[in-house]
Each structure stands twice: as structure tokens, then as C-alpha cells.
Amino acid sequence: MYAAALSVSRSRRRRVAAVGALLVALVLAGCGDSGGQPVWQPGVGGGGTGGPVESSPPAPKPISLSATGDIVMAMAPNRMPPNDGKGFFDSVKKALAADLVMGNLEEPLTEDTGVSKCGPDSTSCFAFRAPPGYAKHLADAGFDLLNQANNHGNDFGAKGYENTQQALEEHGLEHTGAPNQITVVDVKGVKVAVAGFSSYAWSNSLVDIPAAKKVIAKAATMADIVVVQVHMGAEGAEMTRVRPGTETYVGENRGDPIKFSRAMIDSGADLVVGHGPHVLRGMEFYKGRLIAYSLGNFAGGGNSLSNTGRLGWGGVLKVKLNPDGSWAGGSFASTYMNDVRLPTMDPDDRGLGLLRELSKLDFPESGAQLDDSGKISPPDAD
Numbered sequence: 108m109y110a111a112a113l114s115v116s117r118s119r120r121r122r123v124a125a126v127g128a129l130l131v132a133l134v135l136a137g138c139g140d141s142g143g144q145p146v147w148q149p150g151v152g153g154g155g156t157g158g159p160v161e162s163s164p165p166a167p168k169p170i171s172l173s174a175t176g177d178i179v180m181a182m183a184p185n186r187m188p189p190n191d192g193k194g195f196f197d198s199v200k201k202a203l204a205a206d207l208v209m210g211n212l213e214e215p216l217t218e219d220t221g222v223s224k225c226g227p228d229s230t231s232c233f234a235f236r237a238p239p240g241y242a243k244h245l246a247d248a249g250f251d252l253l254n255q256a257n258n259h260g261n262d263f264g265a266k267g268y269e270n271t272q273q274a275l276e277e278h279g280l281e282h283t284g285a286p287n288q289i290t291v292v293d294v295k296g297v298k299v300a301v302a303g304f305s306s307y308a309w310s311n312s313l314v315d316i317p318a319a320k321k322v323i324a325k326a327a328t329m330a331d332i333v334v335v336q337v338h339m340g341a342e343g344a345e346m347t348r349v350r351p352g353t354e355t356y357v358g359e360n361r362g363d364p365i366k367f368s369r370a371m372i373d374s375g376a377d378l379v380v381g382h383g384p385h386v387l388r389g390m391e392f393y394k395g396r397l398i399a400y401s402l403g404n405f406a407g408g409g410n411s412l413s414n415t416g417r418l419g420w421g422g423v424l425k426v427k428l429n430p431d432g433s434w435a436g437g438s439f440a441s442t443y444m445n446d447v448r449l450p451t452m453d454p455d456d457r458g459l460g461l462l463r464e465l466s467k468l469d470f471p472e473s474g475a476q477l478d479d480s481g482k483i484s485p486p487d488a489d
Contacts, residue, residue, distance in 0.1 A: 169427040169435035170294045172334065173205035175450075176382040176402030176421050177213045177257075179411040180244060181237040184219070186409030189447055192241050195408065196248030198451045202423045202440045203249050207294045209301065210405070211336065211382045212253040212282075215260065215267040216242055216274040222264035234262040235411055239274035246278040252292065254336035256284030256303030256310030257383065268309060283336065284310045289326045297430045300330035305338040305383075306361055313339050313362040320374040327375030332432045335376045338383040339364045340401060344418050346384040347461070349400045349469045368398045377432030380424065386417045387458055389465035390475035392485045395434055397475065399424050403458065407448035414444040420458040421450070426483070437483035456481070 180195060181187045188195060196203070214235035225232035245253065253275060261268050268285075275282045283290040284303030288311070291300045302322055304313045311322050326333045340346065341356040354361045361383065368379045372393050379398040381388065388401035403421035404412050412418070421444070426437035441458035445451045459481050466474035476484040 167297075167430045168295075169429045170207065170297050170299075170332075171205040171425060171427050172207045172209065172294075172299070172378065173203050173423055173425040174209045174336075174380045174399070174402065175203070175405040175423055176211055176387075177385065177404050177412065178210050178245075178253075178406045179214050179235050179237075179259075179448075180241050180406060180408040181214075181235075182233075182409040182411045183236050183238055186411065188408035188449065192237075192244045192408065195244045195406070195449060198449065199423065199442055200248050202425075202442070202452060205425055207252065207292065207299060208248075208250045209252045209254065209334070209336065209380065210245070210250050211257060211338065211380075211402075212245075212255060212271070213257050213259045214411075215263050215271045217263050217267040217270035220263045220266040220270070222266065224262050233259075233411070235259045236263055236267065237408070239270060239277075242274040242278040242280060245275075246280055250280060252281040252283060252290065252301055254284050254301075254303040254338075255282055256305040256307075256336060257338040258305065258307060260284065260305075261307065261309045265309075286311055287322065289322065289329060291326075291330050297332060298330035299332045299334060300326040301334045301336060302326055303336040303338075304367075306359060310338075313337060313367055314360050316367055316370050319367065320370055323371050323374040323376050331430050332378075332428055333376045335368075335371045335379045337362075337367065337371075337379060337381050339367065339381055340384045340388070342383065342385050344386060344416060347386045347388055347417065347465055349388050349465075364400055368400070369393050372396045372398070377428060378426060385412065387420055387422070387461050387465065389467075389469040390462065390477075390483070391466065391470040391473040392434075392475060393473060395485070396432070397426060397434065397437065397483070404444060405442065406450045407444050410448055412444065412448060414446075414448055417461065419444045420453070420461065422458045422462070434485065439477060439481045439483060441481070 216239045223234045225234040304311045306313045339362040341354040353363045381400045384401045387403040405421040423440045427435040441453040441456045443453045463477045
């Protein structure tokens with residue numbers, strides 16, 4: 108801290124000295140025909156007074172970040188999207204556009220590794236995967252970073268997980284979610300750290316909050332802004348509400364969403380992006396930072412995800428954050444999964460309507476305010 112302050116002080120002194128030297132030179136240059144009297148040049152140093160004026164550095168500008176809920180593009184080899192996925196995200200590409208575009212990739216991008224979580228006689232088990240080349244569809248949509256911390260990230264074993272990372276990297280995409288992984292990206296000169304959490308061994312732990320706090324505290328030393336991607340909460344069409352306490356699903360501990368999210372902000376996070384229940388959940392502000400408890404289903408190519416009722420609704424969260432992580436604005440754009448489960452802009456704004464209702468119900472004091480256009484404001488905003 109002292110070294111940084113000393114550097115700034117030295118820089119300021121150098122600028123003042125340079126202005127002073129310039130003034131002396133101008134004074135001397137103007138003495139020829141004035142009987143030895145100095146001639147001050149109007150405008151030197153600003154304001155026409157001849158005095159040195161030090162300009163202030165430009166105010167730092169906020170950056171924009173967008174995020175989505177669950178993304179499944181195919182269930183290879185038999186259940187594939189139309190046109191082999193070409194144009195998969197065309198309907199939502201404009202809504203996604205931001206300085207940093209993030210998504211929750213709820214499937215491996217891999218060929219069959221010979222290792223699947225579903226046995227040959229399974230009847231109610233789902234193992235998702237899309238061909239590695241489908242990373243191009245994500246890149247074409249404008250995504251920059253994908254989260255692997257979820258219950259399907261390891262559907263085809265460690266090799267499938269690694270293949271996904273390789274496929275993303277080959278198309279210039281970042282990834283996060285592995286244990287102790289903190290992904291730092293430069294966004295217009297602002298360092299943004301993103302860490303992914305779930306309740307599974309192949310990711311940072313959602314359940315072990317003390318360990319999670321250490322990850323975020325470390326991330327805060329590495330970047331200006333810290334974002335948490337987290338797959339949390341029980342699943343199902345009726346799981347839209349957020350209440351205090353631990354949630355379970357099919358015997359699994361899916362974390363305590365409120366306790367976890369607030370602990371992450373206490374440890375240095377500036378934004379928490381949730382997904383996992385396959386439905387939208389409310390949003391709240393905690394210590395000036397936004398928590399989106401679930402962004403719902405975004406895409407289910409190959410008819411992999413149900414689009415019945417609320418299960419078909421999702422959206423694009425877009426926020427603006429100042430370089431210190433403070434809130435600078437945000438919005439939510441409603442989407443739905445169409446008949447072939449491609450993400451599609453929703454002119455009826457069903458997701459927005461549900462999100463407004465849930466935010467008021469579950470967080471009467473701290474809930475985010477959303478207007479008819481989807482603009483997001485803190486609860487104390489006028």
C-alpha cells in the first residue's frame with residue numbers, strides 16, 4: 108500500500124515539475140520586446156490565468172456482465188438439436204451481449220469416454236453430453252466463460268470433464284468450477300475473478316462454507332471484482348421459493364442458499380449467480396451486492412430439459428459494476444425454451460413477472476426491485 112501511494116506521489120510531483128518548467132520557458136521566450144518585463148501567455152495552465160492546473164484522471168467506467176442459468180445443447184448421440192446446433196443461440200444473442208458473458212454449462216462437451224454415471228439398466232438417470240465441436244456454438248453466441256460446477260459436469264467422468272475444458276479453450280472460452288479454481292479475466296482493464304461452486308467433489312464445495320469463504324477471500328486478492336457461480340437448491344417446478352435452511356434433493360445436500368450466498372459476499376464477492384433448481388428464484392441485495400438465487404433453464408437442446416410451465420422459463424441477467432465491485436445498474440430479459448428447447452426471447456415476459464413476485468415474497472426487505480422493462484434496482488432506490 109505504501110509503495111503504491113509513493114508511486115502516485117512521485118508521479119504527481121513529476122507532472123507538476125513539468126508544468127512549471129514549461130511556464131518558465133514561455134516566460135523567458137516572451138521577454139524580448141517588453142522592456143524586460145515578463146509576458147504571461149493567456150491560457151497556459153488552463154483558465155487563462157497562467158497558473159498551473161493539474162487535470163483529474165478520468166473517472167473509472169463500470170463494466171457489464173451477463174449471465175444465464177442451465178445450458179444443455181444436446182443429448183448425444185441420438186437427441187440432437189436442429190441443424191446440428193447451428194444458430195442455436197441466434198434468438199438471444201443480442202440480449203447476451205456484454206463485456207463479460209457467462210453461462211452455466213450443464214453438460215460435458217466430449218465424445219463417449221466409456222464412463223457414464225448412468226448404468227446400462229438405468230431408467231431414471233440422465234447423462235448429458237454434446238460433441239466437443241459445440242463449443243463453437245457457445246463462442247458464436249458471444250459467451251466468454253462457462254461454469255462446470257454442477258451435477259452434470261462429470262457425467263462422463265474425469266476424462267469427459269477434461270475434454271470439455273479442452274474444447275472450450277480451443278474456441279477461446281474460459282472455464283471455471285474445478286476445486287480451488289479461480290478464473291481471472293481482464294475486462295476492459297478491470298480484473299474479474301470467477302469461481303464455481305456446487306455440492307459435488309469435482310467443484311468447489313457449496314456445503315463446506317468455511318472452505319468456500321477461503322476461496323473467495325483469495326479471489327478478492329487477485330482481482331477487482333469477484334463473481335460466484337453456484338449450482339444450489341432443490342430441483343423441480345414447485346421449487347421457486349427461497350427459504351432459510353438446507354435444501355435436499357434425492358437424498359443429496361444441495362446447500363443452504365441464503366447462508367452460502369451471504370457468506371460469499373461477506374468474504375469479498377460482488378455478485379452471486381445461482382442456478383440448479385431448473386426454475387427462476389427471487390433476487391435480493393445484501394450489503395449492496397446482488398444475489399440471483401436461480402436463473403432457471405436457459406437451453407435444453409435435444410429435448411433434454413422439460414419446458415412445461417415454469418420449467419421452460421429463464422432469462423438473461425445483465426449487471427453493471429464499478430471497478431470496485433459496487434452496483435452501477437442491471438436488468439433482466441425474459442426467455443423461454445421453444446418446442447425444440449432452444450432459448451428464445453419471451454415477448455410475454457413471463458419470467459420477469461415471476462421474478463418480481465418471488466423477490467417480493469421471499470425478501471420483503473432486501474428484495475431487488477424490477478420494473479416493467481426489467482430494470483433492476485436496490486430496495487432503497489427511489
